[in-house]
Amino acid sequence: MSGPLLEAVGVSIQFGGLKALSDFNLAIHPGDLQGLIGPNGAGKTTAFNVLTGVYRPTQGEVRVNGVRVNGRLPHQINQAGLARTFQNIRLFRALTALDNVKVACRAQGALHQNGQVGMGAKLREALGNYRDWWRAMLLTPAFQAEERELTRQAEHLLEVMGLAHRRNEEARNLPYGEQRRLEIARALGTRPRVLLLDEPAAGMNTREKADLMVLIRKLRDDFQLGILVIEHDMKLVMGICEKITVLDHGEKIAWGAPAEVRSDRKVIEAYLGDSYLESQGQSHGGPA
Numbered sequence: 488m489s490g491p492l493l494e495a496v497g498v499s500i501q502f503g504g505l506k507a508l509s510d511f512n513l514a515i516h517p518g519d520l521q522g523l524i525g526p527n528g529a530g531k532t533t534a535f536n537v538l539t540g541v542y543r544p545t546q547g548e549v550r551v552n553g554v555r556v557n558g559r560l561p562h563q564i565n566q567a568g569l570a571r572t573f574q575n576i577r578l579f580r581a582l583t584a585l586d587n588v589k590v591a592c593r594a595q596g597a598l599h600q601n602g603q604v605g606m607g608a609k610l611r612e613a614l615g616n617y618r619d620w621w622r623a624m625l626l627t628p629a630f631q632a633e634e635r636e637l638t639r640q641a642e643h644l645l646e647v648m649g650l651a652h653r654r655n656e657e658a659r660n661l662p663y664g665e666q667r668r669l670e671i672a673r674a675l676g677t678r679p680r681v682l683l684l685d686e687p688a689a690g691m692n693t694r695e696k697a698d699l700m701v702l703i704r705k706l707r708d709d710f711q712l713g714i715l716v717i718e719h720d721m722k723l724v725m726g727i728c729e730k731i732t733v734l735d736h737g738e739k740i741a742w743g744a745p746a747e748v749r750s751d752r753k754v755i756e757a758y759l760g761d762s763y764l765e766s767q768g769q770s771h772g773g774p775a
């Protein structure tokens with residue numbers, strides 16, 4: 488039985504007087520599809536930022552494949568197997584869809600070759616960059632073969648994400664829903680074992696959301712990923728996630744299967760509200 492791919496143990500982070508995340512615990516195993524929900528300002532994106540090395544936790548430990556990664560830089564944590572998308576899309580807007588994904592495939596290849604941690608890493612990286620620059624300038628057969636392989640990988644990911652027809656279009660010209668899918672393709676280009684999706688359905692229409700639900704499950708199955716999704720669309724998150732963590736004011740107020748979470752009184756009061764229950768044809772069962 489393998490351990491978690493990603494783990495947060497007693498993680499807290501404070502900004503001045505504000506505790507944005509308190510004693511946060513999480514474990515993502517291969518094949519997990521989990522959700523992270525809560526009202527605005529609950530600490531969801533902060534949790535992603537701590538997990539991916541954007542913020543260093545004030546307390547606690549983040550582990551990737553059992554290895555403590557507190558203090559590592561985002562690209563080092565990415566190399567360890569964690570990739571993410573952002574609430575506000577962060578594509579290379581002037582690059583084509585293909586090049587957006589190729590950049591990620593190339594970065595990961597280079598990171599694997601060069602190594603990033605330990606003695607001499609910087610020197611190896613510099614030498615590697617110098618060698619790659621000359622190979623690119625001289626268009627050596629090795630460089631051309633590598634280019635073909637990167638293109639093949641990126642084309643495959645575009646196809647998986649239903650974007651093959653956008654191959655040569657600049658990212659900024661894609662419709663919003665496709666930009667979101669392109670961000671996922673780019674994240675996959677770094678060959679992660681865990682994928683963190685920050686509001687992947689934001690701005691999508693009903694049809695696109697339904698397609699995205701199918702796609703996220705397929706990614707989990709085909710790439711054997713662990714996936715953690717932040718999402719405000721309850722139909723999506725309750726529809727695909729097997730387990731859901733609910734945050735409020737930086738604290739975990741509930742964790743469990745969708746059915747448990749949506750009937751939890753604390754979750755209804757802090758987040759879902761009576762209107763959600765009414766839309767589900769239920770009424771608030773709590774005390775008056």
Ligand SMILES: Nc1ncnc2c1ncn2[C@@H]1O[C@H](COP(=O)(O)OP(=O)(O)OP(=O)(O)O)[C@@H](O)[C@H]1O
Pocket residue numbers: 502505507525526527528529530531532533534574
């Ligand atoms: N760098 C920072 N400096 C100061 N405060 C921050 C910082 N990042 C987040 N916060 C604060 O931490 C709290 C949690 O913010 P966070 O963005 O994680 O919430 P969220 O649950 O993702 O909300 P939303 O659903 O609106 O995206 C908020 O009060 C926010 O203002």
